[in-house]
Amino acid sequence: MRIGELARRAGVSTRALRYYEQQGMIVARRTANGYREYGEADLKLVTEIRSLLSVGFTLEDARPFVACLRAGHESGGSCPESVAVYQRKLTEIDDEIRTLLTRRAEVAAQLTTVCPGCVLRKIGES
């Protein structure tokens, strides 16, 4: 299939697909006229990339997953490098959550000093 069809099936823009290729995430065969030609495996790669981006991964984070799929594994996350990324991302997310919780508390405290009773309940607080 050509880039337009892959884009439609994957739910991404052609711009995104070209960008992924530029970043070395996917590699397309070229037909005689220079058009990119993709297979079903590529759709799987793009789907994996999108899935990871949607949970806050960068393209760089997604690289090992794509490599894992291209290596023939059924899941992009089943390779050691992917697992390492999973764990790193978990700690990063945890750090961000902690930062946000701290900030929320600080902002809520400030708001309380000028407007007691204005603060809504925090997530998980009853």
Place this chain on the structure above:
Amino acid sequence: MRIGELARRAGVSTRALRYYEQQGMIVARRTANGYREYGEADLKLVTEIRSLLSVGFTLEDARPFVACLRAGHESGGSCPESVAVYQRKLTEIDDEIRTLLTRRAEVAAQLTTVCPGCVLRKIGES
């Protein structure tokens, strides 16, 4: 005082101070030679800005606070517009926290499928 001294006392760069002025956050008098001249009140403004930026506010978010201080209020947060920003930021932070918690759960779930027992405890989980 001139820009260098204000920068030192406020713990910011001169570049930041000029940027704040460019964005209309602070206004400096000019001496005969064109140098910016600041007073103690300006230090207070900059301190307020920094304090807000450090908890994730944008300069735009900080604007009402600065206006409030310039209007003579002892606290930048004591004006109605500032309170509104406080509340909006709280909901924004809450949204971000919820998003991150969801993401963490998704990533942890994926990791578990390829590496059971690899997932560390979530914040607040014992």
Place this chain on the structure above:
DNA sequence: ATAAACGTTGACACCGACGTCAAGGTCAAG
């Protein structure tokens, strides 16, 4: 033959809060 719908590469725009040069003016001390 031509229009419509596809494809190609290249390159600028975006967002926010600055960092970092460039090229110059000002001022106090030695």
Place this chain on the structure above:
DNA sequence: CTTGACCTTGACGTCGGTGTCAACGTTTAT
């Protein structure tokens, strides 16, 4: 007079994942 520490404005670079436009080639249908 000169050095050096200060100041000025202006403008490009950063970071990521695209959107969007330009200018052009290809293919298919009519």
